[in-house]
Amino acid sequence: MKTWAALLVTLVAAMLLGIVAAQPPGPLGTDAPADTFSAGRAMADVRAMAREPHPTGSPANDVVRAHLTERLRAMGFSVRQVAVPLPAKAVARARQWGVVDADAASAVNIVALRPGGDPAAPAVAMMAHYDSVGSSPGAADDAAGVAAALEIARAIPREAQTRDLVVLLTDGEELGLVGARGFFAEGTTGDPLAGRIGAIVNMETRGGGGRAFMFETGPQAGRMIDLYRNVVRQPSTTSMAVKLYSLLPNSTDYTAALKRGIPGFNLAFTGRAGLYHSPLATPDNLEQGALQHLGSQGLDLTRALLTAADLPAAAPDVVFGDVLGAFTFAWPPAFGWLLIGAAALLTIAAGRRAQGQWRWSGVAGGVLDGLGFAAAAAALLYFGNLLSGADGETNYYDRLAALPRLEVQALLLFAAGLAVALALLPRRRTRWDGWLGLAALNLGIALAVQVMLPAAGAIFTLPLLLATLVMAAAASRPTLATPLAMGVAVLALAWLGGLAHSVLLGIGAGMPSVAAVFAPLTLLLLWPLLPRVSRRSAAVAALLLVAVAGGLALWVRLDPVAASVPPFPPKG
Structure with missing residues (x-):
């Protein structure tokens, strides 16, 4: 093949492969098997939540909270609603968003528990926030995460739980992680259930589509990554992104849990970034394939954690990543030296075989x-x-x-x-x-x-x-x-x-x-x-x-x- 043709074919093929690999999976409909995640089923909750903006303290948020409480009770959860006071900065922001009774408002967490086979074992929590910003219906941020948690809880029958399942739907995330900070606070101010949680799957969004990405884990997460590598069938992650995220001044509800050293996985989709906090972030504009990918990964991880005899223990961090969504690799950081050494030996071997065809100056x-x-x-x-x-x-x-x-x-x-x-x-x-x-x-x-x-x-x-x-x-x-x-x-x-x-x-x-x-x-x-x-x-x-x-x-x-x-x- 002539060089120009080879180059063009290579570039076009690489671009097409990259585009295909970056697409989320197709959404499954309401007729999907009961033990699988269905974006079609989850969309019913997205539509119920994202009819209008529902910031903390608003009547619309009260309606959303009532819907979610009813849904969780119907799936066999005992449900508590726990109020967390708003700090002054959060009150000012809520007032800016048009919350009439901002001075008297609180963030109200929904704390749901469904017992498993061993109530003494550390519990597994799914977490997402149900409040929106003041001018967005929040179909993605974070109705998608909440709906995914509900659909995952439905797909895992109670009798399959080796340990307790907690669904924590926080309020006030958009006002500064108010609900999560209140739940995970140290001492008597925090929720007593926080100390029982052994692992968390947090589901967030920053956009309105694209593949869901696992972008954050806790410290000493080697065995947690092994679990991700073994059970997630449509992976999307890299240790580089996890490290970069830890160096940036960003935060989600999982940030509050990390301060207590609770291991976990933070998932989010970030495509269609223009819909972040947007008035256009409606259910109809949400890419259902993104919801499918978020929920599929969340289900794989939650099911594995809930049914494990023991939760993954702390272990040294590893280098990891997915390859075009097909599989996940993971190895100790020191293994990188072996790869570099192999590349160096191959370079030397190539240079020796091509002797006479190159110069040191060249x-x-x-x-x-x-x-x-x-x-x-x-x-x-x-x-x-x-x-x-x-x-x-x-x-x-x-x-x-x-x-x-x-x-x-x-x-x-x-x-x-x-x-x-x-x-x-x-x-x-x-x-x-x-x-x-x-x-x-x-x-x-x-x-x-x-x-x-x-x-x-x-x-x-x-x-x-x-x-x-x-x-x-x-x-x-x-x-x-x-x-x-x-x-x-x-x-x-x-x-x-x-x-x-x-x-x-x-x-x-x-x-x-x-x-x-x-x-x-x-x-x-x-x-x-x-x-x-x-x-x-x-x-x-x-x-x-x-x-x-x-x-x-x-x-x-x-x-x-x-x-x-x-x-x-x-x-x-």
Whole structure:
């Protein structure tokens, strides 16, 4: 296959595979088997809850609370309603949202318990919040999580419970985790049931669709991850995201439980980010496949915890992640050193077999090629972000609504950075010069990540190991270079693209230049497929890509505020 055709086929195939892997599963209807999760059944509760905004203290929230209490009692739960006083800041926010009796309002938790076979064993809790912000019906945030908990409780019969099941539906989450903090408070101020909980499955959302992601666990979660790897059939997670989330100033109801050291899983879908806290977050706009994925993972985890003879004990953290939603891997952080060592040995073996086809000066130049691509991509992404409106005060929710365009813009600028690197690439550089140089550079990056952030190590070491396997095979059998490189690049780029997409949805588009760290790895994966192009052609391609990306940036900058934006500022 000619190089241009091979490159285009690879890029298109990687994009299509990444898009397919990023889709949530299809929703199951109301006729699904009784022991499975059905988004169709759960949607009945979403519609009952999300008829209108129902912030804490509002009459609409009282109606939602009555519905949920009735539903839980019908499934055999004993139910308590526990009021938690609102702090002054929460009262002020509720008043801003139009809650008439904000000064007298309280957050009212719904605490439901269904006994299992061993009442002395640590209980398992499902948690979600039932309040909404003041101008959103909250079909996603968090009616979807509450409805998922109810459907999961229905799918697990009481007689199957080895231990007690707690359904904790908190109030006041949108006012600062008021209900969760009250429940998990230490000492006599907290709920007495909190001390009996041995594991939690929390279900949240920040958007209105997409795949549900397991983005947070407790400390010493090695065995909890083993459980996730063994039981979740449609996984979506990575230790890199879990680590990054722990470093960011974000919080959910699970944050309050973590302060008491309770292990658990935090699940959320974040696609269709423009619907976050939006007046448009109605049941009809909720992607039911996202609800299906959230509930399916929640059911797999809750059922496994409820039926286990013993809950997973604390164990050292591991590096983990899913591969295109097909399966989850997990290994000790030290295993990353073995992968890096294997990649280094494969690079050395390839260099020895290709002796005479490369020069040390050319290898050093290959290192510079990778660094040049990273620098060009970082600069283009940075200035493109500024052009899109990030150079001044921005509306957080409006930027979320613009994420699809910003993501396409970032992809175009990343490709423009590659074109710039090709334009600057010296004509005398041989294929093996660049290949070995890029492998050396990526080995250095993988080593640095392994030392500073081992949780993210697999993201660099796995594609690097595959790329060096292609190198070693091509050194012995040159005819294998193109087909092997195509297969590896399709898988690796689809995987990396999916991770980048998840991170972008999770933290927004504030620092797109961070994506440039993947530039050397991308260049290594594509190197044997890159055609020789003239500097003029590469420069023209770069300019065209920048022009299109610039047009997208100006569209984001100049268009009116999105209709999805709520009429209040982000909470502090």
